[in-house]
Amino acid sequence: MKKLILTTALLLPTALAAQPSSQVAWTADELNFVKAGNPQKGQELAKNCGGCHGESGISTMPGTPSLAGQLPTYLYKQLRDYADGSRDNPMMSGPAKSLSKQDAADLAAWFSSRPPAFKSRSPMVYEQAEKLVTQGSNDRILPPCEVCHGGNGQGQEMDTPALAGQNAEYLVTTLKAFKTGSRHNDIYSRMRLIAEALSEDEINELGFFYQNVNK
Ligand code: HEC
Ligand code: HEC
Incomplete structure (x- = not known):
């Protein structure tokens, strides 16, 4: 028994390290699924997101990202990652967990179709x-x-x-x-x-x- 516990303890870190960083795999089916997202349905669902991300996906809160104009595949992957804990954030895990895969694809279609945020070019040199x-x-x-x-x-x-x-x-x-x-x-x-x-x-x-x- 002791030996078993020790073996498990030794194997655990390796098992964790080998865990995939995301459960989303870009198969042709998954890509087509995201491509077929319905922006009208996404617009309805987006009412739950506007409070933080802005109604048209342009956030006015510094720590909250804008979503407008973002790649649909990227948005979809992030929503799936929050939902299964691959990406962890207390503000996002709740909303993401309540979404089906279809909801995530529809929301991705909606936000990616919105015109992106434009900030005027600052005179600063970076x-x-x-x-x-x-x-x-x-x-x-x-x-x-x-x-x-x-x-x-x-x-x-x-x-x-x-x-x-x-x-x-x-x-x-x-x-x-x-x-x-x-x-x-x-x-x-x-x-x-x-x-x-x-x-x-x-x-x-x-x-x-x-x-x-x-x-
Ligand atoms: C309570 C505020 C809040 C609500 C409501 C909310 N979000 Fe978020 N969202 C955040 C914050 C804060 C982050 C950044 C978290 C981080 O650093 O991981 C974020 C991150 C994201 C990201 C990752 C963007 C990127 O550039 O990586 C996506 C996608 C997203 N939210 C979509 C949504 C959608 C879709 C909804 C509605 C179903 C929603 N959020 C509702 C606050 C919120
Ligand atoms: C080898 C390709 C590659 C290079 C080079 C690269 N990135 Fe990335 N970056 C990615 C990928 C892929 C992601 C998305 C990761 C995910 O799935 O969450 C990403 C995500 C990001 C994000 C998160 C954006 C968001 O909305 O949450 C930031 C910020 C970023 N990269 C900044 C940079 C900067 C700055 C550099 C240069 C110093 C850089 N990247 C170089 C591939 C790259």
Whole structure:
């Protein structure tokens, strides 16, 4: 019995580490399912989200992300991740758990069809952020952000989100969460590995840089 407990204890961390970061797998069926989401139904359901995310998906609360114009596949994946605990947040797990897969696809269709948030370009220059976005960092083997997130922060199929115009405070919070690992729903640890290599100062600058990018 003692031996069994010990073995279990030793195996547990490995089992946890091997847990997939997300239950969403981008099969052709899953992609078609999300593509077929019904925006009219999504609009109805979105009444439950407007209090925090803004009626048309443009949030005015600093820690709450805008959803307007975001990739539907990305929105869908996040809702599924919150629902099964792959992404953990006390504000979102309640709303997400009450949604069916169909609801999530309908909401994704609705919010992705809304015009994205535009923030006027600030006169500030974000030198180190711009360098990370366009060149990355050779010393740290960091690829440029734009390789995945696009030259205008517009995101990329399937699950690389748009960052352009997103609230800086939210971007900073979520990058820090990737850095510490408290957000760990990125498939293949793509964002955790990157955020780990960034300094807090760079993260702050990157947040404001992307808030001021127009898609
Ligand atoms: C009580 C406020 C609140 C309500 C209601 C709420 N949200 Fe959220 N939502 C948040 C906050 C705060 C976050 C950021 C949480 C985090 O850092 O993980 C978030 C994150 C998200 C994200 C992740 C966005 C990203 O860029 O990664 C999606 C998608 C989302 N919410 C969709 C919805 C939908 C759809 C509804 C309605 C069914 C909803 N939310 C209702 C507060 C709320
Ligand atoms: C190898 C591709 C890749 C590179 C390079 C990359 N990202 Fe990402 N990023 C992703 C993916 C994929 C996700 C979505 C993770 C998930 O499924 O939750 C993501 C998510 C994010 C998010 C969360 C957005 C939200 O709405 O919650 C932020 C912020 C972010 N990346 C910023 C950056 C920055 C800044 C850089 C450059 C320093 C960067 N990324 C480089 C692939 C990449």
